[in-house]
Amino acid sequence: MESLTRDHFFNGKIVLNQPASGYRFSIDAVILSHLACPAPGETVLDLGTGCGVIPVMLAFRHPEIRVIGVxxxxxxxxxxxxxxxxxxLSDRVQIVDKDIGKLLLADIGGPVDWVVTNPPYRKRGSGRINTDSQRAVARHEIKTDLDTxxxxxxRMLRKSGRFSIIYPSVRSIDLLTAMRSTGIEPKYLTMIHAKPAFPARLVLVTGIKGGRPGLDVGPPLCLYHEDGTYTRALESMFSGLTD
Known part of the structure; x- marks a missing residue:
């Protein structure tokens, strides 16, 4: 039987079981689940949900939404x-076992209002592949890629539905170009920095299906002070508070 850890978040209000060795979710998922803000009554789809951290955190923060993780x-x-x-949360969160590329609208009950994803970052063949299969699939484009x-x-979004993705800043051009060519127009961008003086490591982009051109760049998000303590923004993410 796989060894698990049982970790508490949001001041002990939620619990998440994770493999003790193997894939463990990163702060990227916490950031994405905080910055995506669905409205009451909306349905959110998480592509590549892993152990379900994003659906659980989203459903906890937004008690009037439905979430599907694939x-x-x-x-x-x-x-x-x-x-x-x-x-x-079983009444509001559904987990679907499926290859993302083969997902059908029938699998999720019809078009959704918002798609979120924290996909594999590294191109297949770039860098060393982790010997742990869970980590390898989560980090490298082995089972899926950005285009897929x-x-x-x-395909899963309703007309004018929103899409949010967290991705390495070094691949920002790849991401923005691919979004536009797919028909999801980038509308809002946030650069994410570990510390104020550090270059951005991640970027979070939200787009609209069939949206008009025009990109707003928000203020940078810094996660740590220079002394290594959490910024207020990061503290609020781990507390489970909404803005």
Whole structure:
């Protein structure tokens, strides 16, 4: 049986089971689940949900939404369902076992209002592939790639639906170009820095299906002060507070 850890977040209000070794979610998922702000009554789709951290955090923060997580790795989808159940969210969060590229509208009950994703960052063949299969699939474009994620998002979104992705800043041009060519127009961009004096490591982009051209660049998001302590923004993310 796989060894798990049981970690508490949001001041102990939610619990997340994760593999003790293997894929463990990163702060990227926490940031994305905080910066995506669906309206009451909306449905959110998380592509590549892993152990279900984004659906659980989104559903906790927004009690009037429905969330669907899609995961190709059976060991992680089982864990995602456990996390959903342990947090008493089974009435609003659904986990679907499916290859993202083969996902159908029938699998999720029709078009959604918002798609979020924290996809594999590294191109296949770039860098060393982790020997742990869960980590390898989560970090490298082995089972899916950016183009597949974007095409699937467009198919799953309703007209004028929103799409949010967190991605390495070094691949920003690849991301923005691919979004526009897929029919998801980039509308809002936030650069994410570890510390104020450090170059951005990540970028979060929100686009609209069929949106008009025009990109707003928001203020940078810094996660740590120079002394290594959390910024107020990061503290609010771990507390579970909404803006």
């Amino acid at each position: 995961e190709i790795q059976p060991s992680l989808s089982r864990l995602a369902r456990r996390n959903v159940a342990d947090n008493c 994620v974007l095409r699937t998002a467009r």
